[in-house]
Amino acid sequence: xxNSSFKxxxxxxxxxxxxxxxxxxxxxxxxxxxxxxxxxxLKKIKKPHYLLCVSGVPESLKFxxxxxxxxxxxxxxxxxxxxxxxxxxKWRLGLNGYIKKYLKIPILVFDHHPIADQEANIGxxxxxxxxxxxxxxxxxxxxxxxxxxxxxxxLAVGILADTGFFKYISDFKPLEIMAELMxxxxxxxxxxxxxxxxxxxxxxxxxxxxILGRTKYEAKENFVYSWxxxxxxxxxxxxxxxxxxxxxxxYKSPTGKIIDADELARNLFVSPEDGFHVRIxxxxxxxxxxxxxxxVELDKNMT
Numbered sequence: 001x002x003n004s005s006f007k008x009x010x011x012x013x014x015x016x017x018x019x020x021x022x023x024x025x026x027x028x029x030x031x032x033x034x035x036x037x038x039x040x041x042l043k044k045i046k047k048p049h050y051l052l053c054v055s056g057v058p059e060s061l062k063f064x065x066x067x068x069x070x071x072x073x074x075x076x077x078x079x080x081x082x083x084x085x086x087x088x089x090k091w092r093l094g095l096n097g098y099i100k101k102y103l104k105i106p107i108l109v110f111d112h113h114p115i116a117d118q119e120a121n122i123g124x125x126x127x128x129x130x131x132x133x134x135x136x137x138x139x140x141x142x143x144x145x146x147x148x149x150x151x152x153x154x155l156a157v158g159i160l161a162d163t164g165f166f167k168y169i170s171d172f173k174p175l176e177i178m179a180e181l182m183x184x185x186x187x188x189x190x191x192x193x194x195x196x197x198x199x200x201x202x203x204x205x206x207x208x209x210x211i212l213g214r215t216k217y218e219a220k221e222n223f224v225y226s227w228x229x230x231x232x233x234x235x236x237x238x239x240x241x242x243x244x245x246x247x248x249x250x251y252k253s254p255t256g257k258i259i260d261a262d263e264l265a266r267n268l269f270v271s272p273e274d275g276f277h278v279r280i281x282x283x284x285x286x287x288x289x290x291x292x293x294x295x296v297e298l299d300k301n302m303t
Contacts, residue, residue: 001109004122006142012108012122016081018048020105023085024092025055029064029161029196031086032057034110034132036066036154038083041145050075054094063195064157065150078102084120086132088113110135112162130169133158137177152185153192160192251278 004012013019021038023031035051042049056072057064074097082105087093090107099105109123112132118125129135133155140147147155159174160166166175181187207228215226251264257273264271268288269278287293 001115001118001120001122001125003124003126006124006139009108009123009139010143012081013042013047013083016047016079018050018079019081019083020050020052020075020079021083021085022052022054022087022093022095024087025053025094027053027055027058027061029061030131030133030158032061032064032067032070033154033156033158033161034085034136035070036064037133037136037140037147037151037158038085038110039066039069040148040151040154041140044145050079060196064154066154074098079105081105082107084109084111084118084123085136086111086113087118089117090119091117110139128170128173130174131159131162133162134174134177149185149187152181152187156181156187156189157192157196160189161196165189165193253278 019042021035021042023035027035031053035053039049039051051070052072052074053070054072054074057067057070061067074095079102082095084090084093084107087109088111106122107118107120109118109120109125110132111118111123111125112127112129112135113125114127115125124135124139126135136158137147137155140151156178159178163169163174166178169175178187178189182189211226211228214228215224217224249261251259251261251271253259253271253274253276255274255276257271257276259271259273264278265284269280269284270276271278286295
């Protein structure tokens with residue numbers, strides 16, 4: 001995909017009648033900040049839209065204005081345009097089932113991650129930006145769109161979160177944007193820091209306590225373990241987006257011992273746990289017999 005100009009993108013958005021705006025699963029501050037900024041923009045230009053993050057908004061980011069506007073379920077109807085934000089790889093959007101149903105919807109991307117498999121038709125992928133929120137800010141300036149304090153705030157959250165409050169920047173661009181937002185809209189980074197990382201630390205502390213409280217010790221195996229359920233953290237995957245675990249990753253011997261398939265192969269298909277000899281085919285047998293699996297076949301046509 002060749003990067004489009006902001007003017008080209010503005011024309012495409014103008015022509016679309018209904019727009020689905022989506023960010024990646026397990027979102028961070030930049031994902032939610034850029035998603036809400038674009039949602040507020042579309043609302044102001046009176047463009048029907050649907051904001052989506054299939055894993056939902058994390059508890060630690062629900063302080064961001066407009067967080068309740070973000071849906072976690074696929075829309076039931078088709079849209080003219082999908083705008084993907086900050087997602088890196090297409091599968092992270094969790095849209096497989098939706099896209100299979102509505103195959104012809106073009107995807108427009110705004111992303112600062114490396115070009116990988118975004119699989120977009122149009123848009124901007126630019127690693128020189130420290131966050132997607134910065135790209136959205138520049139798009140608004142190009143479109144001569146006047147942002148308000150609410151949009152300024154969610155963009156600030158995105159920029160501050162993804163730059164680690166300017167620890168991870170390659171140029172002065174995020175600093176310049178934040179200086180303008182602070183001056184014009186009285187945005188206070190310290191308040192965002194308290195809201196963002198204060199809640200993250202508290203949530204992490206609660207989660208750690210829950211995990212430790214469930215700790216079990218398996219004396220026979222001398223093994224300590226704990227667990228949590230995905231739904232406890234709001235992590236869900238639509239049935240059509242679930243992927244099957246490839247077969248052959250693990251082997252269970254007749255005595256009930258579980259061993260990694262690669263480790264079993266390295267041990268010449270003898271279970272190290274109980275010494276059980278696993279039945280193998282000719283291909284595996286040849287790999288054991290011949291160095292580097294190299295051999296010369298003689299009398300190929302002999303029967």
